[in-house]
Structure formats: structure tokens, C-alpha cells
Amino acid sequence: MQAQLVFYADNELLEGPIFDYDNGLLYFVSIFDGLVYCYDPATRVILNVKLDSPVSNIYLKDRKKVVVASKDGFYLVDFNTLEVTFSFQIEIEEDMRFNDGIEDANGRLLIGTMGYPEVLPNRGKVFSFYKGKYKTIIENTTISNGLAFSKDNTLLYFIDTPSKKVARYSYDLVNGDIKFEEYVIEFKEKGSPDGMCMDSHGNLWIAEWGGACVSRWNPSSGKKLQVLELPCPNVTSCTFDNKGGMYVTTAKSDNPNNNLCGGLFYFDNKNFQ
Template identity: 30%
Template sequence: MMFELIDTIDVKNYLGEGVTWDDQTQTVWWTDIEEKQLFCYQLSHRQLCAFDTPYRVCGFALTQQADVVLAAFDRGIALYHLISGNTEWLFQFPEGATVRFNEGRTDAKGRFWVGTMNEFGDKTASSGLYRVDTDLTVTKIEANVGICNGLAWNADATRFYMADSGQQVIYQYRFDIDSGEIADKAIFKQLPANTSPDGAMMDDTGHLWSALWGGSCVARFSPEGEPQYFAVPVEQPTCVAFGGEHHNLLFVTSACYQLSDDALQAAPKTGSLFIYQTDVTSAPRPRFAGEFHHG
């Protein structure tokens, strides 16, 4: 299995997350949640740019309009216009809520799925999983989750995967692509207490790739849950996505979040975006398919 580091984008993210490949522009996007920035990196020209955002972007999806993202901010979900800074809210948490949005991905129909986590108090307390349909309605789908992460689907969209990082577990569900409903929740993989499954993506062979926060590695799980581990040069990898011209590059974001000075000195590339050459592929996730007027 090839897993070769070919480039490092040293952006020093405090909490890099949500890495997403844009096949139309050959660009990789990700967020630094705590620094309120969205990054994009054009691969062939090696051009990096960053957008400041009014709130923390915890998850996002690209849309049919190049200058608009569907942003899961800490406090709610909105269409966010990158150039004008205009924010069109679709959903907001009530004042005083202790949860924020976290991981987000689009399914094969272009619906956006995004989970939440409790920021204060009990991190394992029940949080939620939400779905944004193409008519821009927001529906809470699941409540029995602590820190929602690692949203992924298999190639024929019959199975949905979701990690609960607080419990170090990855669940799988039966998925109905037409209705967008999930059912038959079961444990796919239970991980050790010191390792939390974070952002994930499925490859075309049915293996689930997961960034293991605290584990200094990325895992590739077989359809039966058997792991293969690939070391990365940081303690806190946060999210993975396939991309590149041939869809065989793996992008890995990372975080400096709450690490000691000694830990940062031991891993000086912490907070970077890492690009790995692999010998497997994964079809790119679709853009959010919702229709809306430019505003």
C-alpha cells in the first residue's frame, strides 16, 4: 500500500479541519475553526489563499456558485458569500446553547450532513446530526451522539458511517440514498481510549480512511473493520479527503490545539496540510446541490 508524503503546506493551523477537494478547479479547501479562516490551495499553481469569516466555520460544503459556501458556523448553518461577506442563515441554535457544529460532508445526492459537539461541560453528552436538503430545509436526524465526526458513505451509498470521537467509536448505518434516511445503527469499529476517530472518507475499494486524533496516524479500515495504520508527522491529524487529477492524493489536515510547547517542538510541522500519494482512488464528494439566488 503506497502512502508517500509528497508535499506539506505549512499554514500553522490551530485547528485545521474539514478538508474538501474541488474537482472543478483542482483546489483543496479546509477550515481553521478557531482562527475563523477558510483556506484554499490550487494544486497545479501552488497558490494559497485564505478568507476571514465572521464566525468559526466548523464544517462546510462547496456550492454551485464559486463564491458561496454552505457554512456550518459554530452557531448555525448559513449560505456564506466569500467576497461580500453576506450571511444568509438557514438555521441557528438558541441563545446560550452549549453545542457548536462540527464535521460536515455532502452525500451522493448533494445533501449536506453535519454533526455537533458540546463545547462546555460533558463532551460526551448527547449532541446531534443534521441534514440540509436541497430545498434548504434543516432536519435533525440523530440525537444519540457525543462528538459527531467522520461522516462518510460507501461507493454505492448503501451505508453511512459516523464517528463519535468522545466514545472512540465508528458507527455504521444502513442508508437510503433516495430518502436520505439512516437506520440499523451498529458499531463498525471501537478504538483504544487514547485515540479518537476524526474526519473520514471512503475509497473506491470500500475501505474507510480516518484521521486518528491523538494517534499520530491515519487508519484505513477494511469493510470488516480491520485496520491498517499510516504514520503522520503530527499528533493530531484531523480530517482526510481524496483528490488530485487522478483522485489518488490524500489530503490530511492537522491541529496545534492545546498542545504543549514540547509537543510542538517535537513535531514542528503541526498545523500543516499534508499531501500523500496513494495507490487507491476515491470519487470526489459532490457540491451541495441546493438552489438559491445570489445575494
């Protein structure tokens, strides 16, 4: 089955797709443009709001209301009114920016960092923000990327892209503490793991930067189970919708003939049965 192109606006780096199951809406970002998008699949209407610095991750709050991580802080974006309001800040160095993140089942916001405008080895961290306070839970990362929780919220999977591995941590939902257990997946081919999500069977779907695909992995065995190819080498992240399909974000490549790269794609549910 081929991926369907849903949206293309010549963006350099689309990222951070997240689906609001209660309201049937998809959100994603264009990092370097500072753009936050809200897409309604039922009407095919796309709204966008522009922030003043690179954006990376979205947390759902209410109907058409999200919190967005930007280099300058975290902002509440209201797509009902297209208004933007400052929410809170996690202090990071000037040569760093936020990247992928996730919300746990208790409303704790997790988010990683990476060097900006240049990648800085081992300078990244993963923070946890809860009730106005934040703490560091992972250190010495380079490009903090995909985060996913097990269905019972006792395990956290995490990708530091240059390691080409997926790490597993035990996770305490009460206090937000984590403990490294082991690396459960290793990428040995040209693709490097970027963003990821978990399916209903507990398998991880991982976007492959440089691999032109999303791949499905069993985190217990470390085995690759399935590959869905895309017409773009740099695949950045993925999320399931309320119909069992998957939205996938991509980035530009060095090949000028790859004229769909930087678009948003969709695989319908026939790919996952």
C-alpha cells in the same frame, strides 16, 4: 513514504478538507480562527476568507464557491470575489457549535454538533438540511465527527469520537432517513477516530486524533489494513484528490517540539497502489 508539508500558518486546528474534482481545488478550514481556505495545487496559490465565528465544514457549490458551516450560521463564500453571504441557519444551543458534515448524492446537507467552548457529553446531534428544512437524524453524541457514504449511497458511516467506534446506518437517499445497524470498527489503541473519507475500494481512511496517523479500515470485516504516519499526534481529517493522493489536516499538540502540527500534509498516490 513520508507526508509532505503543503501549508503551515501556525493554526491551532485545521479541519474539514474537501477536494473539488471538477475544478482541481482543495478547501479546508482553521476552526477557531474562522478561516476558510481555497488551495490550488497547480499554482500553489492559497486564498482565505475570515468569518466571525468558528467554522467547521465545507460544501461544494460551484467553481471557487462553497457553503461553509459556522457557529453563527451557514454562509456562501465566493473565492472569485472573496465575498461572504448568509445562506441559512440550523438552530442550535448557544453552548454548541457545528463540526464535521457531508453532502449526500441528492444535495442533502448533513452536519453534526458538539459542545463549545467545552465538550458536553451526549449533547450533540446530527442534522439533515434539505430544501430549506432540517431534521435531527442522530442524537446523544458528544463529538460528532467523520461521516462517509458507501458507494451505492445505502449506508452511512459515522464517528462519535469518544466512543472510539465507527457506526453503520442504513440510509434512505429519497427521504434522508437513517437507521442504526451496528458498530463496524473499534479503536483499541491510543488513537481516537476523527474525520474520515472513503477510497475507491470502499475502505474507510480515518484520521487518528492522538494516533499520529491516518489508517485504512475494511468496514465489512472491521480490520485495519494500513497505516500512514504523520509527524503530528493530532490528525483531524483526510480527503483524496484527483491524482489519487491524499490531503491530511492536523492540529496543535501539547509538545512544543512538534513544530509542524497544525499544518496541511499530502501523501502522493504511490502510498495507495
